Amino acid sequence: MAQKAGVVVFPGTNCEHDVAGALRLVGAEPIFLWHGEATVRGVDVVVLPGGFAHGDYLRPGAIARFSPVMEAVAAFAASGGPVVGICNGFQVLTEAGLLPGALQKNRTLRFMCTTVDLVVTSDRSALTAGVPAGTTLRIPVNNFDGSYVCDDRVLDELRAEERIVLRYQENPNGSVDDIAAICNAGRNVVGLMPHPERASSKLIGSDDGLVLLRALLAARIG
Amino acid sequence: MEGEVEPLHRALGLTDDEFGDIVGILGREPNHLELALFGVMWSEHCSYKSSRVHLQRLPTEGPGVLVGPGENAGVIDAGDGIAVAIRIESHNHPSAIEPHQGAATGVGGILRDIFTMGARPLALMDPLSFGPLDDARQRWLLEGVVSGISSYGNAVGVPTVGGELTFDPCYEQNPLVNVLCMGALPVERLVLGAASGPGNLVVLLGASTGRDGIGGVSVLASAGFDGASSGGASDQSKRPSVQVGDPYEEKRLIEACLELLDARLVVGIQDLGGAGLACATSETAARGRVGMDVDLSAVVRREGGMQPWEVMTSESQERMLAIVTPEDWPTVAGVCARWEVRASVIGRVTEPDVEEGRRVARLRIREHPGGPVLADVPAAALADEGPRYHRPMARPADFEVRLDDGPERLAPPDDCGADLLSLLSDAAWVYRQYDHQLFLNTVEGPGGDAALLRLAGPGLPPSRRGVAVTTDGNPRWCAVDPRAGTAMLVAEAVANLACVGARAVAVVNCCNFGNPEHPTVMWQLSEAIDGMAEACRALELPVIGGNVSLYNESGGVDILPTPVIGALGLVEVLTGRAPGVGWEEGSTLVLVSPQAPRSRPMLGGSRWAVECRNHRSGRLPRLDLEAHGRVVSFVAGLVAAEVGQGAGLVGAVHDVSGGGLGVALAEMAVAGRVGARIGGIENHLELFAETPSRFVVATRRPGELVASAGAAGLRVDVLGTVGGDELSIEGLLAVSVERLAGRSAGALPLALGEQR
Numbered sequence: 001m002a003q004k005a006g007v008v009v010f011p012g013t014n015c016e017h018d019v020a021g022a023l024r025l026v027g028a029e030p031i032f033l034w035h036g037e038a039t040v041r042g043v044d045v046v047v048l049p050g051g052f053a054h055g056d057y058l059r060p061g062a063i064a065r066f067s068p069v070m071e072a073v074a075a076f077a078a079s080g081g082p083v084v085g086i087c088n089g090f091q092v093l094t095e096a097g098l099l100p101g102a103l104q105k106n107r108t109l110r111f112m113c114t115t116v117d118l119v120v121t122s123d124r125s126a127l128t129a130g131v132p133a134g135t136t137l138r139i140p141v142n143n144f145d146g147s148y149v150c151d152d153r154v155l156d157e158l159r160a161e162e163r164i165v166l167r168y169q170e171n172p173n174g175s176v177d178d179i180a181a182i183c184n185a186g187r188n189v190v191g192l193m194p195h196p197e198r199a200s201s202k203l204i205g206s207d208d209g210l211v212l213l214r215a216l217l218a219a220r221i222g
Numbered sequence: 223m224e225g226e227v228e229p230l231h232r233a234l235g236l237t238d239d240e241f242g243d244i245v246g247i248l249g250r251e252p253n254h255l256e257l258a259l260f261g262v263m264w265s266e267h268c269s270y271k272s273s274r275v276h277l278q279r280l281p282t283e284g285p286g287v288l289v290g291p292g293e294n295a296g297v298i299d300a301g302d303g304i305a306v307a308i309r310i311e312s313h314n315h316p317s318a319i320e321p322h323q324g325a326a327t328g329v330g331g332i333l334r335d336i337f338t339m340g341a342r343p344l345a346l347m348d349p350l351s352f353g354p355l356d357d358a359r360q361r362w363l364l365e366g367v368v369s370g371i372s373s374y375g376n377a378v379g380v381p382t383v384g385g386e387l388t389f390d391p392c393y394e395q396n397p398l399v400n401v402l403c404m405g406a407l408p409v410e411r412l413v414l415g416a417a418s419g420p421g422n423l424v425v426l427l428g429a430s431t432g433r434d435g436i437g438g439v440s441v442l443a444s445a446g447f448d449g450a451s452s453g454g455a456s457d458q459s460k461r462p463s464v465q466v467g468d469p470y471e472e473k474r475l476i477e478a479c480l481e482l483l484d485a486r487l488v489v490g491i492q493d494l495g496g497a498g499l500a501c502a503t504s505e506t507a508a509r510g511r512v513g514m515d516v517d518l519s520a521v522v523r524r525e526g527g528m529q530p531w532e533v534m535t536s537e538s539q540e541r542m543l544a545i546v547t548p549e550d551w552p553t554v555a556g557v558c559a560r561w562e563v564r565a566s567v568i569g570r571v572t573e574p575d576v577e578e579g580r581r582v583a584r585l586r587i588r589e590h591p592g593g594p595v596l597a598d599v600p601a602a603a604l605a606d607e608g609p610r611y612h613r614p615m616a617r618p619a620d621f622e623v624r625l626d627d628g629p630e631r632l633a634p635p636d637d638c639g640a641d642l643l644s645l646l647s648d649a650a651w652v653y654r655q656y657d658h659q660l661f662l663n664t665v666e667g668p669g670g671d672a673a674l675l676r677l678a679g680p681g682l683p684p685s686r687r688g689v690a691v692t693t694d695g696n697p698r699w700c701a702v703d704p705r706a707g708t709a710m711l712v713a714e715a716v717a718n719l720a721c722v723g724a725r726a727v728a729v730v731n732c733c734n735f736g737n738p739e740h741p742t743v744m745w746q747l748s749e750a751i752d753g754m755a756e757a758c759r760a761l762e763l764p765v766i767g768g769n770v771s772l773y774n775e776s777g778g779v780d781i782l783p784t785p786v787i788g789a790l791g792l793v794e795v796l797t798g799r800a801p802g803v804g805w806e807e808g809s810t811l812v813l814v815s816p817q818a819p820r821s822r823p824m825l826g827g828s829r830w831a832v833e834c835r836n837h838r839s840g841r842l843p844r845l846d847l848e849a850h851g852r853v854v855s856f857v858a859g860l861v862a863a864e865v866g867q868g869a870g871l872v873g874a875v876h877d878v879s880g881g882g883l884g885v886a887l888a889e890m891a892v893a894g895r896v897g898a899r900i901g902g903i904e905n906h907l908e909l910f911a912e913t914p915s916r917f918v919v920a921t922r923r924p925g926e927l928v929a930s931a932g933a934a935g936l937r938v939d940v941l942g943t944v945g946g947d948e949l950s951i952e953g954l955l956a957v958s959v960e961r962l963a964g965r966s967a968g969a970l971p972l973a974l975g976e977q978r
Contacts, residue, residue, distance in 0.1 A: 011474050011562055014379025017680040018662050036560075052377040055470025111372045111655045142376075142657050198659050203676070203799060 002029040003217050006043035008073065008089070010035040010053035010064050015197065019049040019086065022197035026213045035067035045082040045126075045216055046073055048089025050142070050195060060088060060103065060145050061095035070096050082126035082219050083189045087143055090181075090191030099184055099191045100158070101150030103143075107174030111144045115205060117169035118180050118194060122162045125183040126219040127190040127212050137208040139194040141172060141180075146193045148175040148182070158182055166192055188219075230254065234261030240609055247603045255587065255597040258531035259604055262437070262497035263504060266772055269608030272738035273770040276751045284764035286727055294335040294415055294493060295405075296766025298728050300792055302685035304677055305409045307341035310402040310693070310732045310788045312771035316464040317399040318447065321366025325399050326374035326467040327435075330539050332403040333380060334493030337476050338542070340413045340483045341405030344661055344679050346375050348385035348401050349693045349732075349786050350652075353394030355973035363397050365974070370467075371401075372655040377469035378476070382656035383664055383673035383691065386786075387649045387970075390697055395447055395776030400732045400769075402788045404691050406679055411483055415492035416509035417545045417571050422489055424503070424514060424569035425551070427558060428475045428541040432524035435465035435498070435537025446737055446775035471540040478561035479542060484681065487550045487557070494541040500534045500604065502543040503569070507583050507601035510545075513572035514601065516587045520568040530587065530596050545571060615748055616741035625703070628824065628840030629831035634906045638884070639955035641834045641910070645881045646888055646962060647969035651976075665865075666690075666800050671721035671877060674793070674800055674865070688796030688865065690724035695734075695786035696880065699842055699912075702827035704746045704783045706842045708753035713850050713914050715789035716761055717877040720854045721917070722800045723861035724791025729758060730767040731787055736780020738772045746783040747772075754785065760847035761854075763789075791858075795866035804893030805874040805920035811898060811941040812924060813883070814857065814931050815916040816849035823911030829881045830910035843913040850915040856934045857917050860927075871927060874920040882910040884951070886918050887941075891949045892963045894920075900942035901952040909954055920944060 005028040009016045020030035031043055035053075040046055053064035064070070070092075077083045077098055085093040093099045106112050120128050120135040150158070155176060158164050166181035173193075181192030196209030231241040234257055244252050244260050252260065266272060282290040288305055289297035295309035313328025329346060336343045348371055353360045375382045380403070388398075417424070482488050490510065492502045499521070507514040521533050528536075546554050551567070558565040574581040585604065587597040600607075618624075635641045653668035665688065666674035672692035677685045694715045699707030716726040731754060736743040747770075758765055774781040805811070825831045826840025857877075863869035874894065878886045883903060891897055903909050921927045924940065931938045950956040 011477075012377070012470050014377075014473065014660060018660065021662060051379060052470065052473070055377065055468075055473075057470065110369075111376060111657075113376075113657050113659065114654055140659055142659060144376075195659075198662060200662060203665055203797065204659070204662055205799075 002027055003044040004042065005030050006033045006040050006046040007031065008033045008035065008046065008048045008069055010067055012052040012055050013049055014051035015049040015086065015195065018197045019047055022200040022209065022213055025200055026210055026217055028217055033069055035069045038068035038072050040072045040076045046076055048085040048092050050087030050089060053088055053092060061091035064092045065096040074098060077189050080186065080188050082216060084127055084216055085191040086195055087193055090193055091145060093189065093191045098189050099182060100154045101148055103145045104147050104149050105145050106147050112146065112172060113142045114172065115140045116172055116194065118166045119169055121167050122165050124162060124187055125165045125190050126188045127181065127192065127216050128165050129215050129219045131211055131215050136169065137211060138199065138206045139196055139209050140198040141194045143193055147173040148179040150176060161185065165190060231257055234258060235265055236261055240264060243609065247600065253597065255531045255534065256599055258535055259500045259597060259599060262500050262535050263604040264608040268497050268501060270770055271609045272611050272613050272772060273733065273747060274610050275612055276748050277768065279751055279755050280765040281755060281758050282764055282766065287764050287766055288412060291765065291767050294338040296728060296730060297339060297412060298766065298790065299409065300677060300689065301687060303409050303683045304685055305407050305412055306689060306790065307336050307339045307405045307407065308730055308788065308790050309335045309767050310400060310730045310786065311769045312732050312734055313399045313401065314396060314734060314771050314774055317367055318396055320464040321363045322370040323464050323466050325367040325370030327465045327539050328399055328401045329371055329374045330467045330472050331495045332401045333378065333472060333476065334495065334542065336403045336405035337479055338415060338491055338493045339407065340411040341407040342480055342679050342681065343380045343403050343405040344663065345404045345673065345675060345691060346380055346382040346401060347691060347693050348382060349695050350385060351388040351390065351393045351398035351784065353391055354389050357394065360394065361974055367399055368652050368655055374467050374469045376657040378473045379660060381658045381660040381664060383658050383675065384668045386693055386695060387652060388695060388697065390782060392697065392781045396774045396781055398734050398784060400786050402693055404790065406677065406682055408681065408683060413483060413491055415506055416490045417506040417512050417514060418489055418510045419547065420512060420571050420573045422571040423546045423548060423551055423567045424571065425544045425546050425554065425565055426521060426541060426568045427544055427563055427565050429468065429471050429538055430522045430524040431533055431536050431538045433528065433532060433536065436532055436535055446773045448777060465537050465539050467539050474561045474563050475540055475542060478558050478563040481557050482544065482554060487554050488544045488546055490545040492543045494543060496537060498534065498536045504585050504601045504604035506543060506545065507585055508605035511574065511583050513574050513583045514569055514585050515572050516569040517591050518587060519590050520566050522564060522566055530589065534587065613738055613744045614741045615745040617745050618742050624839035625841050628826050629835060629837040630825050630907060632835050632837060638906055638909060639957045641830060642884045642888055642955060643957065643961065643965045644834060645829055645885050646966040648966045649970065650967060651970045665796065666722050666802065670803055671718040672724065674722040674724065676796060686795050686797065688793035690719045690722045690791035690793065692718040693786055693788045694718065695784050697782035697784045698829065698832045699827040700750060700785060701782040701838060702840060703842050705749040705753035706845065707827065708750040708785050709757040710842060710845050710914055711785060711787045712754060712757035712761065713845055714879055715787045716854050719789055719791035720858035721861060721875050721877055723858060723865045724793050725858050726761065726763055726789050726791045728766045729763050729787055729789045731765060731785055733768065733770045734774055734781065734784040734786065735772055736775045740780060743780050750783055750785045757847055761851050793862060793865055798865050798868045800861060800865050801872045801874050802893065803874055803876045803890050805890045805944045806894060807896050807945050809873045809920035809922055809944040810924040811900065811944065812919050812921065812927060813916055813939045813941050814853060814919055815937050816846060816853055817935060817937045818849065823907040823913060825907060825911055828910055828912045843911060845914050852934065853915045853936055856931065856936055871921055871923055872919055873922060876918050878916040878918065879912060882912050884909040888949060888962050890918060891959050892966050895959060896944055897946040897948040897950065897959045898942055898944045899946065899950050902939060902941060903951055903954060
């Protein structure tokens with residue numbers, strides 16, 4: 001039976017249909033989770049897609065963390081359920097305290113939509129399990145606040161525990177330590193700025209993102 | 223206190239004659255509110271009073287046309303149960319005053335025009351024109367406009383897949399910000415902006431109504447700028463007439479409206495744009511031939527003390543007007559509440575009055591239901607019966623003389639390579655700030671000849687088809703000869719579509735011109751429309767929508783005539799990427815063109831003449847529309863075989879356009895990151911002439927290509943082969959690909975003062 005993949009929709013989210021489509025390509029059954037309902041409806045994995053939740057007003061993710069669905073997402077994560085935040089979803093996860101650090105404005109101080117090369121730097125996460133470290137993936141980024149930042153203690157921890165999951169081959173935005181994706185200590189919650197769903201078909205330039213989405217559905221984190 | 227007080231109607235932009243017409247229509251003097259309604263609805267922007275008599279000459283019908291001009295957007299049947307809606311608009315005047323908000327609200331407005339039709343907006347394009355960037359104000363305008371488009375378009379969740387960037391001193395005080403939107407819908411969801419069913423409710427959706435944008439159409443868009451170096455004080459005082467956009471409000475409004483339309487909960491729907499409620503109420507009533515009672519007290523306001531005329535003419539953004547049956551109203555209110563979209567019943571549809579045996583649909587405005595009538599006007603008088611002017615036209619006295627003063631006589635360049643380099647500049651700095659990938663449809667994005675998208679989107683039936691879009695404007699061509707120049711724009715647009723394998727099916731236009739009270743400007747407009755009509759007839763293309771922006775002038779000086787053509791094309795089967803502009807090592811380069819005796823190349827209006835030599839007169843190269851159609855359909859067929867079946871015959875393709883063969887070859891070298899050895903280009907005239915109907919094709923099977931082009935009755939010239947690290951054109955230039963690429967990528971950031 002197809003795994004059920006919850007796709008969280010806040011008002012202002014705009015990548016939910018794209019993520020749902022890409023999840024279908026790798027055999028999952030996407031289910032939209034409305035922000036106002038405090039349940040993840042029994043899904044197997046949760047994805048927070050990109051966009052501008054609540055308009056990104058105040059700052060990205062700052063209002064979304066208070067949406068009722070986030071309590072359910074936090075409980076799901078606490079029970080070991082795989083949770084992935086893409087772009088704005090990553091920003092929401094940091095604001096919600098499910099991942100450390102924060103995303104700040106790109107060093108160009110401009111919005112940036114381009115395709116980058118990523119290197120898998122840890123195969124121990126819900127998004128990269130079974131993808132050998134050193135694998136390079138060509139995946140688009142699309143954000144204004146995409147530069148990952150954290151304090152030295154967190155950075156040391158992320159490095160020591162191999163929780164930096166993806167790094168940029170050429171840092172596009174000033175992220176500390178070229179970080180494109182990190183996971184939590186439990187390795188089941190992952191945030192990444194690049195959009196794997198935008199690399200879901202060679203027709204639109206790359207299907208490398210499917211490698212990550214397949215890994216997510218296969219993920220069994222003990 | 224003697225001193226003459228300006229009559230109110232003049233302050234509202236109405237002439238004495240127009241005032242007389244209004245008295246005639248009403249059979250009495252209008253009150254202040256009524257005059258305000260006429261002021262905005264009879265503005266140039268809303269009534270097309272100077273252009274309508276000319277626009278009628280455009281062909282508007284074709285086999286696939288579902289909705290032509292006059293509605294919020296044109297719609298064509300794209301097959302597979304999918305209809306495509308397209309529209310183009312200008313937001314020139316607001317952007318000149320406040321570039322960020324001006325451009326942002328331009329995006330918001332065009333999106334509403336598309337989803338009003340029931341279509342989900344799927345792609346935006348932005349043709350932009352500014353003065354040269356060596357002036358700080360131009361850099362401020364460009365940065366502001368791009369940030370406005372980026373912040374609004376990205377957040378509202380509609381990809382910006384292309385556009386154009388033009389620089390000319392004529393735009394210094396009056397930049398052009400045009401925006402095109404394409405959307406798609408299941409054919410059966412098509413709705414029109416008409417009210418019907420007396421007793422039905424008139425519901426205002428979305429943002430509250432404030433004092434922003436009052437007089438946007440009349441104060442701003444229907445008058446020129448005073449100018450006087452970097453925005454005179456009187457121009458700056460118009461800033462309150464620029465609206466402020468909120469993409470988050472718009473995003474929720476889009477989702478709520480599409481959900482209402484999907485569930486068939488609305489009878490009719492119309493966006494609120496220029497002229498606000500005045501326009502939306504009178505147009506829906508006039509189209510449906512029904513009356514409408516409006517209750518102003520139900521309009522939620524963002525500030526106190528607003529007068530009735532302010533409420534009716536406010537251009538506050540992110541609002542829609544829906545006609546809903548009383549039975550469906552609770553469900554409608556529920557959908558809106560879920561999306562956090564405000565919905566208020568502000569009126570009712572009424573039976574038309576019967577006056578002297580005629581049914582007259584009247585718009586009646588009250589402060590409260592049952593209260594005194596504040597305005598009582600036939601809806602059609604506002605919406606349809608605005609004045610139409612046959613304004614005087616005059617061909618410039620020196621027109622013939624200027625045609626004969628061609629740049630072909632100018633001294634040839636000492637260094638063709640240097641001139642070529644100076645003409646290279648890509649727009650990546652701009653389009654990297656736009657989300658151009660959302661919806662996973664973008665097969666060819668910005669930077670190519672045309673955008674190519676999968677015909678897919680949430681709620682659409684499955685399809686293997688593709689849709690292509692391009693915009694083309696060229697003030698250099700149109701200044702030399704507005705008629706021939708506009709025909710060349712149409713030709714260029716269909717050539718661009720062919721480069722991604724698409725067959726053109728419809729065009730829209732945005733006519734950006736100067737002051738229509740100047741006879742030469744009216745002549746330019748009339749000529750441009752004739753050129754457009756000729757080209758569209760010859761190429762069998764219906765014009766399914768348009769926008770006219772006049773009074774693009776400053777200090778009495780008009781911009782160069784700048785019609786912009788937006789063209790829509792279809793691809794039957796889209797399963798692979800288009801070859802694109804970048805060629806590959808080892809390919810043979812051929813030039814495909816019509817069979818015609820070689821004539822001396824004409825450089826009038828060319829980028830080389832204007833940008834390298836500041837020579838703005840002469841003759842355009844000849845365009846044979848019939849031959850053009852044949853070349854274009856051959857190339858479209860070649861590329862369609864690539865995107866449909868992966869034929870492998872075409873490695874790269876690019877049409878010859880601005881900057882001529884030289885720029886086309888250089889762009890292909892930069893995109894392919896490899897050079898080429900080219901021969902057979904005689905001189906700088908052949909290098910830089912913008913002769914239309916020509917395509918450079920890179921292929922590894924030249925014999926096959928030459929044979930099939932020959933069989934199609936076309937001419938094929940082998941230009942050379944791809945390889946090496948320089949672009950070498952025998953006898954004319956040799957420049958390293960690295961220099962070409964560096965100049966192309968670096969020109970815009972350098973002009974903006976950014977290090978690379």
